[in-house]
Amino acid sequence: MPQCRLLLAAVVLLGAVVAAVAQQPLASPSDLAGLYSLRASLGLRAREWPARADPCTAWAGVMCRAGRVVGVSVAGFRRTRLASRAPAFAVDGLRNLTALELFNASGFPLPGEVPAWFSRGLPPPLAVLDLRYAAVNGMLPPDLGSSGNLTRLLLSGNSLSGQVPETLLSVKGLRVLDLSTNNFTGELPSVSVGAGDVAASLFNISGNSLYGVATDAIGALKTRFRLVDVSSNYLDGDWNGSDATVDVSVNCFSGVPGQRRRVDCEDFYRREGVRLVDSPVPAPLPQPSPEKSRGISKNVLIGVLAAAAALMVMFLVALLFCLMRRRQRGGGRGAETNEEGARGMRRRDSSVNPVASSPVAVSPRADATPKDAIAVFGELTYEQLIHATGGFGDDNLLKHGHSGDIYHGVLENGAHVIVKKIGTKSINKVSSELDFYSRYSHERIVPLLGHLANNDEEFLSYKYMPKADLTSALHKKPVDTEDGLHSLDWITRLKIATGVAEAMCFLHDECSPPFVHRDIQASSVLLDDKFEVRLGSMSNICAQQSAGSQNVFSRILRSSKSLDKNISGPPATCSYDVYCFGKVILELVTGNFGVSGSNDAGSEEWLTNTINRISISDKDSIINIIDPLLVVDEDHLEEVWAVAIVAKTCLNSKPSRRPSARYVLKALENPLRVVRAGSRSNSARLRSSSSRSSWQSAFLQGNRYQNYEVMSPSGRMLDGRGSVRSHISGGEASSSFKRSLREIAPDPQVLDEDVAV
16 A cells, blocks of 8 residues: 555656656747747747747747757748738748757748758758648759658648659658649659668659659659559559559559540640650651542542432431331330340440549449459459448448448558449439549549449449548537537638539530539538548439420430430539539538538528528628638638628529539639629729629629529529519519429439548
8 A cells, every 4th residue: 555655656746747847948048049030030929929938838839848949830820910911931040949850830821932951951850840831832952851850741732843852752761741732843753762761651742743654653652652642643654553552543644544634644745845655656647649639530429429328318217217116115115124124234334434534343244243243443342342341231331322322441451442332223323423434534523433233233432531521521510620620711611612613614614515413512522631622422413404305316316325314303404503502602601501402491491581691782791691610800701701692693593694613613713803893883894894704793793683582392482581472474474483493493402422431
């Protein structure tokens, strides 16, 4: 018993000593001079670093040990109003902090080039240098980090350019090197085998403009880093896409799915003055001989025209014959026969055309066994999917989607994937999604990693999204977050809205024919670890329906395309996507849970009341509808007001008055121009901007003359007061009323699938 008391007293005494050492005031004059130099050059406010106070005990972000400064963090700080007028990368005070181990300036604006003395003048103990999203530009010093003891160098989200110094990859002890989302060019830096620390964790240089043959360089990087991410560049060469520790998506590699279009790669290499390795050299056209260039004889021309006429007649006869046979057999076969035929057709199609957006599994033959179901992505088989998802057990089940069950899986190599298991009842919804992925890929669309067919079930695997979907990120409790903060800040919300708009622009403007998502809601917006948007829930995607009727031959040709077989459910129009996106924007502004995916009467009444509170002439009109967890200052309040006006315009009851996805994207990229253009209503500039060619007019006119209406669950129109109204004019119902019942976009169906956690 006395021994226990003695031991307890010793522990308490040791804790007191440690606390006293940690709270010991700053004792180094050199460190004090360095901190005050940083305080002046960075223009930090007295709120964070008060003058005439001990930095170790009273300055935020300053960490001390034994009277020496060992860590400085200015992440999230703001400069004084005077210093913010001319911010610069001025951190010379760090040279006096000779015991510094960590410097974190992520999110703090440091516009300018990295100082040259960072090469050999960093404090020797410095291990962590975090400059993410700090507005750093220019080129990196050639010997960056050679004098320090760096283990983590984080420079993502800046505007760094030029080539990456090869000496940076040879820094001993460097475990994490993140250079993603910059403007680096040139070839991928090579590293000698065995250089540095073999146990390094991550090398990320995605989102740059690197080019050239990179096969050998990536192989050397694998010997140094456990995970290598070179996606979203223009690298060329050959690569084995089955290696899950290397991400080479959205590049110019040959024989690897999920790459850029060949024409985009060739245009980029042409601008850089180089040529793709495997780019075919166009063969010279044969020069016609003088004897054969005299012209075509009359007899030959008559023969060609006669043959063409005969072929046309045969084609028309065959079409009429097929049409008659189809009418005779209409209704003769049951639904079961049609379903089996469609299933066999889909399997034959998918076994020929692998999905081209990313490494995708090829569907097996209709008579294949599970052992024959081989996937291109990591040679996945049905047994491997069973093992990755724990036998598709409840522990790995994320949710029950309307087209299949969503599971979280972990492959044998540690890679995380999302697997959707589709049963026989929903198997007909796969063809349109696979047809889209086989032709298109985009950085704002969630990558499809694999497709596997096994007996009466099909499996789709998607890339794992660490931040889940927008619903989870927006409405997560502070205790569930890593930093204990409240909901997403406004900068992140606006970034997410812009990302969804970019995805819509790709579907509506860059695809031919335009594609309609038909299920845009918060649960469809997936987020990666940097809150970059990946639009998911692609099971309802289809080509946009063209206006007007079609003739017999157009319908026959349409029937052969899988994207037009089952256009049911929500309207297949681009204006419907814009309508749904307006509800997503409103959920980002108000924080109202589930407003983008609800169709009940209560949500409709709330939507009507909320929209009518948004005024284009009164910024204070949105104060009562903003998310209570969203803390915004006076500068950001005007942006929130502008984005709310964009949402109101997208939710116009008339599809013809809704802006296009291209205009919505421009408005979100320049939100202040929406409201500031509206403030000049008396000037000639506004009258000139009201033309149909101005994107601002899409929001100014739509809100200036709009009496907001929404569709009630019963199909009747609700006016701004929530009362039922009809389009009656002169005692007779207007024809636009019947048209509005068909055209005005109803609420999106609750299609809550494809959520990647």
